[in-house]
Structure formats: structure tokens, C-alpha cells
Amino acid sequence: MKPAPFQYHRARDVDGAARLLAELGDDAKVIAGGQSLVAMMNYRLARPRHLVDIGGLRELDRMHRDAAGGLHIGALTTHHTVETDPAGVLRAGFEVLKKAMTWIGHLPIRTRGTVGGSMTHGDATAEWCLLAVVLDAEFVARGPQGERTIPAGDFFHGYYTTALDPDEILVEIVFPRPAPHAALTEFAERRGDFALVAAAVDLDVAEGEVRGGRVALGGVAAAAVRVPEAEAVLTGGGSFEACASAAAEAVEPPADASGSTHYRKELVRTLVRRACEEAVSR
């Protein structure tokens, strides 16, 4: 279908975009890569009266490391830029991000889709949301009231909703510490589809031994979730098998046409074990 009519506004800077959003009110929406929003508008699932295009704000398209080794990703960085990492900023600690990109749709989606757009869209199985949750990312948002930082734990509110106010722009995502032993894996019906279930882990490895770690799942609830039950097994020195079983027992994924609750729990068991094995072998 064709989208409903709207007025198009091109933002010149972040503050101007935020002011415009505040002025235009509920009828306005930000557009970044458009890989979720345009599809929804073509379906008329979304009918904004105004679009504020932030695509030209090149200052939001960059990645850099800080003195502590943390990674800052501008909201407009595309999945494809992360995948190809032209400046090599992901070396030594963030290879997991590069590798995870190959799970997102296909090349022509990744050349346009942005990290910020993925996070803000907030799909329960989106790879970026899962990575943010497992790696304790922080979200830097700017609105007419100024800038604030939101931890990943408070950012995702479930089914396509986040902590961002309608007049706030997500400007940067910060991954505070390197994650050399992290991995993401998933199962989808076809290559490039959204995952049925996705699992990500970030292991603490010292002297060749796993001392603990973080475990997160996508596709089992309204948003990506951490699984403290599975993390406790890792801290207690339990096996990956035991960690995976604890994860499968801890969640109650909703059933739909693609799979029953039982089927998804079995996917959780397999995927958490695989993610752990991949992460430790890094």
C-alpha cells in the first residue's frame, strides 16, 4: 500500500529536531533509516502527520572508544557500518557486535537501518536490544529539557515501547566495558527473518575459567530480558548445560503460530548453551 499523507521536515541539528517534535506534538515522528517506520507507514499501521528526518545529522553517525575502553555508538550508525567496522574501533572487546550484525535482516536492510532506530523501535527479538541488555548499555537522549542518560535496564518498556519521550532524540548508545567473551546466537525460520528466540551471553573469564556472566534472551517476553537464574548458575561454577536449563526453566515464552511455549523453551536451552560455548572460545 501507499502511506497516508504527511509533511516532511529535514532536521539541521539535534536540538532543532527536538524543538520541532515538541512543537508538532503527538502527530510527529522521527525518521532515521526508515527500515521499520516506512514499512509500517506503507501498511498504514503508522500514520504520522509530520516526519522529522534526522538522517542528515552526520554527527550522529560515528563510533569511538573512550579512555576506559568503553564504546560510544552514534544513533545514526548503520548496522552495515558496525558490520564492516571501517575504522577498526570494535577490535579488542567488541567483536561480538560486528558478528551479531549478520543476523539482522539482509545487506540492503543493514545499509539503511540504524542502531538508534533499532533500539527505539524496541522489537522484542531485535539483536540490538538484546545486546544492549546483556552488555549493560546506556542510552543518551536529548530533548527540549536537555540531555539525560538511561540505563538499558530502564529503557525497554515492552512491545515496541521505550523510556524515550516523544520529543526526545536518542543520540548515542554507550557500551561501558569491553566484552571479549560475549556472543549472540538465534534461531529464525528463514535466514534474515526476525528471530523466534535469540540468546546473548557475556562471560567473565579469568585464567581460562568462567567466574560468572550475564545472560539475556529475546523473543521470550515483551522485551529483551536478563535471566538472573541462569547467571546465578554461572557465578556458582555450574556447567553451561546447567545454565541453559536454568534459563529454559526461568522463562514462560508466549505461544504463537511459529512455536509453542515448550518449543521456545527448548530453543532457549539450546541457544544459551551454544552462546556460552561460542563466548568462552573467543
Next chain:
Amino acid sequence: MNTDPVATHADLQLVTLDVNGEQHDVITEPRRTLVDVLRHELRLTGTHVGCEHGICGACTVLVDERPVRACLMFAAQAEGTCIRTVESLSEDGGGELNDLQRAFTEHHALQCGFCTPGFLMLAEGFLAERPEATKEEIREVVASNLCRCTGYQTIVEAIDACATARRGACAQRCESKEH
């Protein structure tokens, strides 16, 4: 009286597009997607449109040399970029088919041809970025577009053959430079 259609109609907008090296001024509604402007306003009907939600890839064009879905982009978003459509492939515009197109013909990589412009632009963009692509990588990239006729095998073979030939030609040029 103001006769400027952009000034008098709030729902119309002037969009300047660089398509296949030519500048076009288009006065259109902001809700026009890039693929609709290419087909309806610029009459470049080589680019096809199927699903309009990013799944089929029939609308794939190059924006700044990268393959994108022209159905998931408003024309206004493409201002300031260089757009290339399937019409740009054949040498001297409409004459000789280029090597990629010839490879598609030779390997029977099309039947009805509906999907072909999308696959051609996908492959053109991908091979420019990864000239050394393996057959496995080509297979993976091709998964982004749908073809209901060929079963994909011949498409993979055509792209692989074109990539191999281009690498050969490139190696030859390097060698002749060394001598």
C-alpha cells in the same frame, strides 16, 4: 499571483535527485517513496516494485553505491545522494548489456524477469564492496531477494561467474602493469 506549485500546495515538495548521473527536479508529495518517484515521475520503470515492505527486493537500487530497498525510503530522504538504477548498467544507456547482465543471460538466471533488476543491483553493489566474494557469501547475500522462478542456483552461478571474470581481468591488468 504565486504560480509556484510548491509554495501554493502545502502537500507538494520540490525534491532534487541525482539518478544515473543526471539531476532531476521533481515536484511531488512527500509520501512518495523513492521507487514510486523513479517509476512514475522519472519513468525509469526498470526498477520493479513488489511487496512495498522490504521483503522481496524487486525495488533494490544503489544509493551512494550501496544496495537499498527503494520502497523503504521516501524520495525526499534520497536528496543529496547518488542513485543508480538498473538502467545505468548497460553501456551507453540501453545499448550493450554489461558483463553482469550478460552473465545472467548466459547462466539462465532469469525466467519471467520480474526479480532481475533487483538482483542485478544487489549484486552490483555487493561485488563493488567485496570483489573477492566467495560463492558462499554470494549465496548469503542473494537470500535478501525473492525469485519465484529460477530456484536461485543459476543466479548464484551468474554472479559468481561475473565476479570471477572481473577478478581475472583485474589480475591481468596488474600483471601487464608490472611488465
